[in-house]
Amino acid sequence: xxxxxxxxxxxxxxxxxxxxxxxxxxxxxxxxxxxxxxxxxxxxxxxxxxxxxxxxxxxxxxxxxxxxxxxxxxxxxxxxxxxxxxxxxxxxxxxxxxxxxxxxxxxxxxxxxxxxxxxxxxxxxxxxxxxxxxxxxxxxxxxxxxxxxxxxxxxxxxxxxxxxxxxxxxxxxxxxxxxxxxxxxxxxxxxxxxxxxxxxxxxxxxxxxxxxxxxxxxxxxxxxxxxxxxxxxxxxxxxxxxxxxxxxxxxxxxxxxxxxxxxxxxxxxxxxxxxxxxxxxxxxxxxxxxxxxxxxx
Amino acid sequence: xxxxxxxxxxxxxxxxxxxxxxxxxxxxxxxxxxxxxxxxxxxxxxxxxxxxxxxxxxxxxxxxxxxxxxxxxxxxxxxxxxxxxxxxxxxxxxxxxxxxxxxxxxxxxxxxxxxxxxxxxxxxxxxxxxxxxxxxxxxxxxxxxxxxxxxxxxxxxxxxxxxxxxxxxxxxxxxxxxxxxxxxxxxxxxxxxxxxxxxxxxxxxxxxxxxxxxxxxxxxxxxxxxxxxxxxxxxxxxxxxxxxxxxxxxxxxxxxxxxxxxxxxxxxxxxxxxxxxxxxxxxxxxxxxxxxxxxxxxxxxxxxxxxxxxxxxxxxxxxxxxxxxxxxxx
Numbered sequence: 001x002x003x004x005x006x007x008x009x010x011x012x013x014x015x016x017x018x019x020x021x022x023x024x025x026x027x028x029x030x031x032x033x034x035x036x037x038x039x040x041x042x043x044x045x046x047x048x049x050x051x052x053x054x055x056x057x058x059x060x061x062x063x064x065x066x067x068x069x070x071x072x073x074x075x076x077x078x079x080x081x082x083x084x085x086x087x088x089x090x091x092x093x094x095x096x097x098x099x100x101x102x103x104x105x106x107x108x109x110x111x112x113x114x115x116x117x118x119x120x121x122x123x124x125x126x127x128x129x130x131x132x133x134x135x136x137x138x139x140x141x142x143x144x145x146x147x148x149x150x151x152x153x154x155x156x157x158x159x160x161x162x163x164x165x166x167x168x169x170x171x172x173x174x175x176x177x178x179x180x181x182x183x184x185x186x187x188x189x190x191x192x193x194x195x196x197x198x199x200x201x202x203x204x205x206x207x208x209x210x211x212x213x214x215x216x217x218x219x220x221x222x223x224x225x226x227x228x229x230x231x232x233x234x235x236x237x238x239x240x241x242x243x244x245x246x247x248x249x250x251x252x253x254x255x256x257x258x259x260x261x262x263x264x265x266x267x268x269x270x271x272x273x274x275x276x277x278x279x280x281x282x283x284x285x286x287x288x289x290x291x292x293x294x295x296x297x
Numbered sequence: 298x299x300x301x302x303x304x305x306x307x308x309x310x311x312x313x314x315x316x317x318x319x320x321x322x323x324x325x326x327x328x329x330x331x332x333x334x335x336x337x338x339x340x341x342x343x344x345x346x347x348x349x350x351x352x353x354x355x356x357x358x359x360x361x362x363x364x365x366x367x368x369x370x371x372x373x374x375x376x377x378x379x380x381x382x383x384x385x386x387x388x389x390x391x392x393x394x395x396x397x398x399x400x401x402x403x404x405x406x407x408x409x410x411x412x413x414x415x416x417x418x419x420x421x422x423x424x425x426x427x428x429x430x431x432x433x434x435x436x437x438x439x440x441x442x443x444x445x446x447x448x449x450x451x452x453x454x455x456x457x458x459x460x461x462x463x464x465x466x467x468x469x470x471x472x473x474x475x476x477x478x479x480x481x482x483x484x485x486x487x488x489x490x491x492x493x494x495x496x497x498x499x500x501x502x503x504x505x506x507x508x509x510x511x512x513x514x515x516x517x518x519x520x521x522x523x524x525x526x527x528x529x530x531x532x533x534x535x536x537x538x539x540x541x542x543x544x545x546x547x548x549x550x551x552x553x554x555x556x557x558x559x560x561x562x563x564x565x566x567x568x569x570x571x572x573x574x575x576x577x578x579x580x581x582x583x584x585x586x587x588x589x590x591x592x593x594x595x596x597x598x599x600x601x602x603x604x605x606x607x608x609x610x611x612x613x614x615x616x617x618x619x620x621x622x623x624x625x626x627x
Binding site for chain 1 (some may be wrong): 353355357359383384385386387388389392393394396397400401403404405414415418419466496
């Protein structure tokens, strides 16, 4: 082979280089103002949840003042609840839990979904039959009911709530992953990799999966939002760990006083609303940025 | 030079379609000597690409299957070897370049990474060694400024450059056999010539045997020593390129040669009309009959052609044609 020819020793800076697809997606994302604003809001919320309890060390479970003190009066920014606990402290501490559950549950469903979808889409045949029937089994279960059963049976601890949310929401990821695999496995570069001697493991995880990721990333982002809502729903129904504060838990515990002191329910509700909206807008921005059909318009 | 490194014996490949099982390759035999260059020509759907995929063990699953026959690579029967051994052979001993350079490279990796990948898999190189070698290979396939180009992504290259990268990947491990499945079909004519020149240069440098699959008679004349003409899953004529082009004995080969358009030096009013072979390739369901499958399009057809599949008539030592009338057609 003529490889022993002198290799041009070019060290000069690269000029006129076409942009990397990732950079292009980033530029696309930052061109979407709603998504950028949402991202900033989301970063503020995350920062608040992470550092808030450090700078505002009031224990959210401690009774610090008279019950039902309205927001802004008597020294409590967001007021106190029916037991005289500081709602601001509860919101900050609850944010940690809500976001953590959202992320962990989304991670879990993405993990299960990618595994099931990738195996089904890659191997086809009886593997696909079994895995997709399994997926359909989970799809037809009423999700809220099923997760309530899990939490009721195995106890309302944080890991169990996360598990209960993750186990009912992976099916969408599995279907998306499978459909992407079905499309990509027929593309010529997969055959080309195979003709270069790649193993099935290599083909699944380093050839096809990276190309299938964009829609999965979008779905994962939206899933964080829906997991937070799901946790709030469970907490509202009383299926939450009474010893950990979360946004849903605040709403759930103040539910009887919704008419007398509506702010005790409205404030955590707004926190959930803003967070989920911000996550959805960011997910939408990611969708536009990562969807090749919308590019270069 | 005379010991074949690849020998295909009575290979029959079936495709399962909605209408039943059809033999897309029907008793095909040929051999390839070390360092030799052969060409396989034929219309679309005649089994050229299936031959390549069968050799590579990449028949579309689960519909494509080898029904009978042997593919000998050295002393190994590739129909029978394990999947693991097959993966060792692929890309290392036998490699392939594909028709569509625009879609044959993975868009999420740099071309350097993609060349290095094969080297790391088969040659046990570490990342650094493989990238150095990848740069050398890019230089060998005449991609300008290889040190910079290794870090480029496929979308930053033109079609011709991408096909050069594909060639670099295919030849990275210095395979003994290279299968080129219509390597220039998707490229400009000027780029085609460059790719052919590159392939024949690399072939003479490395001693790789090449199976060139194409529907372009000109490409065969340029690139190959021997040629095989295929029709409807069967080998209809085989011989040295000179023999077959000068003295075609199968009416289908004659038709193919007549179809090549001629460019006149001076354009006059008497332009030659383009010639075509009347009719179409039979559909898959008609494959595998005990008759000459070209009969419906053939001017020389007789009852004998419809009654039985023609055997291979020997025209000269290396020249065979599967036609009942091969003797008469000279």
